[in-house]
Amino acid sequence: MPASVSLLPVTGLAEIRPGDALAxxxxxxxxxxxxxxxxxxxxxxxxxxxxxxVIDLNSIKPSEWARQWAERWKKDPRQIEVVLRxxxxxxxxxxxxxxxxxxxxxxxxxAGVDRSNSPGETVCCLPEDPDASARGLSQxxxxxxxxxxxxxxxxxxxxxxxxxxVNVAIGVAAMDPFTDYRGQDDPHGYPLEASIMGSADALxxxxxxxxxxxxxxxxALVRGFAWKPDECPSSRxxxxxxxxDFFR
Amino acid sequence: MPASVSLLPVTGLAEIRPGDALAxxxxxxxxxxxxxxxxxxxxxxxxxxxxxxVIDLNSIKPSEWARQWAERWKKDPRQIEVVLRxxxxxxxxxxxxxxxxxxxxxxxxxAGVDRSNSPGETVCCLPEDPDASARGLSQxxxxxxxxxxxxxxxxxxxxxxxxxxVNVAIGVAAMDPFTDYRGQDDPHGYPLEASIMGSADALxxxxxxxxxxxxxxxxALVRGFAWKPDECPSSRxxxxxxxxDFFR
Numbered sequence: 001m002p003a004s005v006s007l008l009p010v011t012g013l014a015e016i017r018p019g020d021a022l023a024x025x026x027x028x029x030x031x032x033x034x035x036x037x038x039x040x041x042x043x044x045x046x047x048x049x050x051x052x053x054v055i056d057l058n059s060i061k062p063s064e065w066a067r068q069w070a071e072r073w074k075k076d077p078r079q080i081e082v083v084l085r086x087x088x089x090x091x092x093x094x095x096x097x098x099x100x101x102x103x104x105x106x107x108x109x110x111a112g113v114d115r116s117n118s119p120g121e122t123v124c125c126l127p128e129d130p131d132a133s134a135r136g137l138s139q140x141x142x143x144x145x146x147x148x149x150x151x152x153x154x155x156x157x158x159x160x161x162x163x164x165x166v167n168v169a170i171g172v173a174a175m176d177p178f179t180d181y182r183g184q185d186d187p188h189g190y191p192l193e194a195s196i197m198g199s200a201d202a203l204x205x206x207x208x209x210x211x212x213x214x215x216x217x218x219x220a221l222v223r224g225f226a227w228k229p230d231e232c233p234s235s236r237x238x239x240x241x242x243x244x245d246f247f248r
Numbered sequence: 249m250p251a252s253v254s255l256l257p258v259t260g261l262a263e264i265r266p267g268d269a270l271a272x273x274x275x276x277x278x279x280x281x282x283x284x285x286x287x288x289x290x291x292x293x294x295x296x297x298x299x300x301x302v303i304d305l306n307s308i309k310p311s312e313w314a315r316q317w318a319e320r321w322k323k324d325p326r327q328i329e330v331v332l333r334x335x336x337x338x339x340x341x342x343x344x345x346x347x348x349x350x351x352x353x354x355x356x357x358x359a360g361v362d363r364s365n366s367p368g369e370t371v372c373c374l375p376e377d378p379d380a381s382a383r384g385l386s387q388x389x390x391x392x393x394x395x396x397x398x399x400x401x402x403x404x405x406x407x408x409x410x411x412x413x414v415n416v417a418i419g420v421a422a423m424d425p426f427t428d429y430r431g432q433d434d435p436h437g438y439p440l441e442a443s444i445m446g447s448a449d450a451l452x453x454x455x456x457x458x459x460x461x462x463x464x465x466x467x468a469l470v471r472g473f474a475w476k477p478d479e480c481p482s483s484r485x486x487x488x489x490x491x492x493d494f495f496r
Binding site: 003004005006007008009091092094095097099106107109115116117118119120156158159160161162163164165166167168177178179186187188195196197198199200201202203205206208209210212216222224225237238239240245246247248 | 251252253254255256257339340342343345347354355357364365366367368404406407408409410411412413414415416425426427434435436438443444445446447448449450451453454456457458460464470472473485486487488493494495496
């Protein structure tokens with residue numbers, strides 16, 4: 001009998017500020033809430049904030065190029081400057097939209113630089129190393145809770161072909177980000193050849209259903225999903241190499 | 249206090265065969281299981297099967313072109329022929345992989361034609377009109393249950409940039425497929441400009457966590473998600489127009 005899966009908002013977390021000990025704050029909320037077998041999904045925003053990846057726009061001097069482009073598309077030139085600095089490469093830059101490849105290899109709008117849920121005249125950037133951030137959280141939380149708690153760090157990305165942003169996993173710790181059905185048979189005995197599910201992304205998309213954008217819930221527990229332990233997973237493994245990307 | 253969301257596998261559904269009254273079979277399972285406020289996610293496979301969209305490969309005479317291509321990449325030429333027939337356009341056709349645009353406007357591998365979870369020498373195609381299928385199911389189930397039950401029809405798609413297939417909604421009935429945060433403010437008072445969540449896709453991705461590929465669970469209830477009623481939603485609205493697709 002297949003089990004059900006629950007998505008539980010993590011409540012009681014106060015606003016995170018630069019330098020905050022995020023793991024300790026999460027641990028205090030999760031004591032009595034988290035159970036063995038759960039996965040924790042954390043929006044990158046609170047990780048970035050705790051790690052000081054919040055940039056005061058008043059400290060930014062935009063380049064001439066950023067200024068011109070921002071003026072043309074009625075954007076804040078300081079924010080454009082941060083987006084350009086955070087981009088390892090630019091895929092598109094038109095109609096006021098910048099699609100970047102980040103240093104992590106992620107393809108997303110504005111290199112993940114975001115003004116929403118960031119206080120005052122600041123923008124929030126992606127964590128420097130989301131896997132390391134996830135690992136740090138998972139290790140401390142697992143130690144404090146007495147069982148392994150995998151951690152996924154999520155962000156909302158736009159997609160090719162489809163409208164609407166969905167959450168994906170930009171950092172992963174303690175679990176295999178995929179469910180690999182290859183080598184298994186379907187109920188009719190036919191081998192499942194091309195079936196690698198992006199489970200980490202699906203878990204992050206699921207968690208969004210209880211986090212929302214305005215509810216101020218930056219973390220959620222997923223209970224009942226049979227994740228596979230992996231001591232050293234990498235979010236890089238979720239990035240499709242360009243020469244195998246037939247879906248663009 | 250934000251609510252939790254539950255993903256509940258729908259159990260007790262026997263193998264679906266062409267001509268089966270799917271709504272009646274689902275209704276029998278959902279009586280006593282479904283609650284007001286739930287969303288039903290159904291994998292397209294059982295919809296396609298009930299609607300007779302299963303093709304016996306022995307009835308297919310491949311074209312010379314399908315034969316040559318299949319031989320080169322060691323594929324079943326009859327299956328390639330079906331894929332070509334189901335494609336409104338071909339985006340890529342290399343290394344044995346066909347990425348098609350279907351008549352529904354969906355971009356996916358093999359036009360959604362799939363051999364897994366299809367009996368014997370048959371392949372399963374996408375429903376002719378997944379929104380109509382979803383609407384038919386939603387209407388009958390809502391009538392039988394005494395409350396509105398939105399229905400999403402899901403399929404697993406590969407994606408640009410990222411590895412691992414995830415579920416998306418190819419058909420929708422009775423609910424808005426998006427959660428539109430535009431015009432709302434984040435907790436800091438900053439307006440959320442570009443935030444339209446692909447909720448229908450997220451719900452289908454979430455449902456996959458309890459459906460799996462080998463467990464034989466072709467439907468799931470999502471409980472606790474605050475969907476917005478929409479009498480006439482369209483899965484076409486989820487397809488990004490090419491001239492606005494900066495993510496490819």
